[in-house]
Amino acid sequence: MxxxxxxxxxxxxxxxxxxxxxxxxxxxxxxxxxxxxxxxxxxxxxxxxxxxxxxxxxxxxxxxxxxxxxxxxxxxxxxxxxxxxxxxIFCVASISKIFTAVAVAQLAQAGKLAFHDPLSRYLDGFPDKVTLHHLLTHTSGLGRPALGSGPPPTWQSFDEAMTGTLDLVRSTPPQFTPPGAEHRYSNDGYWVLGAVVAKVSGLSFFDYVREHVFRPAGMTRTDYxxxxxxxxxxxxxxxxxxxxxxxxxxxxxSPYFPYTNGPAGGVYSTVSDLLAFTRSYGKVLRRPFVDLITSGKVALPPASLPTQTNFYAYGHVDAIVADQRVFGHSGSGPGMANRLDVFPSADWVSIVLSNYDTSVDPIVAAAREAITG
Structure with missing residues (x-):
């Protein structure tokens, strides 16, 4: 090191x-x-x-x-x-959740699933009352409250990582009940959504997103x-x-550097590819579904960045800043700090990708001020 x-x-x-x-x-x-x-x-x-x-x-x-x-x-x-x-190319961390949400929405658009379907319709061993909506909004209660202090599992393939993570989630008691009672951020919940995408589509989750999200969006250098x-x-x-x-x-x-962070945080991308994606929402989804997944569902507490309102949508955070709507997502973890901000009414996009874990909030705030000022 x-x-x-x-x-x-x-x-x-x-x-x-x-x-x-x-x-x-x-x-x-x-x-x-x-x-x-x-x-x-x-x-x-x-x-x-x-x-x-x-x-x-x-x-x-x-x-x-x-x-x-x-x-x-x-x-x-x-x-x-x-x-x-x-x-x-940077690991975008939890910005990855946007692409997982888009994959779920594509299947809903095609009539192959519905947001309020029970999770148990697609995967065995999970509570009947948990819905896809709960998972998308981090209100399911599923997932580990902490990932433990020991070295991560030594998975060596996407299949091993997906199967192993689902087994861990199944064996972990819900953090709260009933589903929908709280918003508690859950990376594990997005792994579960990835498994639903695979079950419904007949493809591996990773292949599905490559073929149905990255490729049509023109994201030529983006992958898991x-x-x-x-x-x-x-x-x-x-x-x-x-x-x-x-x-x-x-x-x-470090032995703590994982094989993949999967559907919750495993996407690697460039600023140009992310910009291409922001221009492709209407290609990968029809407009009503774009509006659906980017619009706020669950009120969030005050954020570290000043906002007038702050909501979680489906794989997106939806906020109002200086009387302008801003949607997107952050992504952070050891050695990474990122933010994607889309200002739809002004048609501006701000993208910050970092391979430090020092907060980029001051940079994000300065970019927002430059755009809305």
């Missing part, structure tokens, strides 16, 4: 500011508004660089308007001999990469875990 605090400083990939093509201006008001927005984006760029200079950020950030990148910036190292770039693939790749960022001493170590050298 190697620490990196001594080698980072201001290291980063060559800047990549992608300017929108000039368009004919029709009014002075339009020119003024555009200039103000450019100023806001420049201010955000300086803030991001300062965060990296203080070794608080390593990763790639993208801001886009109407589907076109306005700013792409990369800082820090993907691993000891490679800088992060705009093409670096495994530990061996991460170790062998030259374009995948390694997660750098913060130690109690403050030093950071390469998490891929």
């Amino acid at each position: 190697t620490t990196r605090r001594s080698v980072l400083g201001l290291l980063g990939a060559a800047p990549a500011m992608v300017a929108l093509p000039a368009a004919a201006e029709t009014t002075e008001t339009t020119k003024t508004a555009k200039a103000a927005k450019t100023k806001d984006v420049r201010s955000f760029e300086r803030f991001l660089a300062d965060q990296a200079a203080q070794d608080k950020f390593s990763g790639t950030v993208l801001l886009a308007h109407r589907g076109r990148p306005v700013l792409i910036r990369s800082h820090g190292m993907a691993y000891d001999s490679a800088h992060n770039t705009k093409d670096t 990469y495994t530990k061996p693939q991460v170790l062998a790749a030259k374009d995948i960022a390694h997660p750098y875990w913060t130690q109690p001493s403050g030093a950071r170590v390469d998490g891929t050298a």
Whole structure:
């Protein structure tokens, strides 16, 4: 394991500011508004660089308007001999839940399941009163409250990981009853949803998402990469875990680095692929189902980021920030901190992918201010 605090400083990939093509201006008001927005984006760029200079950020950030990148910036190292770039692949952690929810919604759209179906209709050994809606909104009560202190299971395939996780969930008493009584975030619940997708579709969960979500969305460099693939790749960022001493170590050298984080957090992607996905909601789902899965279902307590309202939807968080709706998801864990924000009315997207576990909330807040200001 190697620490990196001594080698980072201001290291980063060559800047990549992608300017929108000039368009004919029709009014002075339009020119003024555009200039103000450019100023806001420049201010955000300086803030991001300062965060990296203080070794608080390593990763790639993208801001886009109407589907076109306005700013792409990369800082820090993907691993000891490679800088992060705009093409670096990061583990997006719980942003992965978006794709699991889309897979479930596709099957509902096709009439192959319904959101309020009981889980026991598809999988044996689970409580009858738990529904797919409960799993999608983290209100099922299913899942382990903690993952334990010992080394993770030594699974060596997606099938082993899926079967082993379901067995663990089945053997764990519900965290609360009845289902729907509480919102309690459950990664295990999304593994269970992955098993439902596999049961209903006749494909492995991972193959289903590759074929029916990633491919039609044009996500050419996105996949459920495994530990061996991460170790062998030259374009995948390694997660750098913060130690109690403050030093950071390469998490891929740890026995705690899992084979896969599966349907709950196992997607690896780039900022460009995630942007492509945000433009593809209408391709992978019909519009009413897009609205359904992204709109709030369960009120959440105040978040670490200021919001006017904050709800959990189906694999999405739905909020109002500065009188604008924002939906997407965060993703965090040892050596990773991410956020996907979609501003549908303003047609902006903000994507932050990091291979540090230092919170990116200040960067997310600054991006939101630049977009809504």
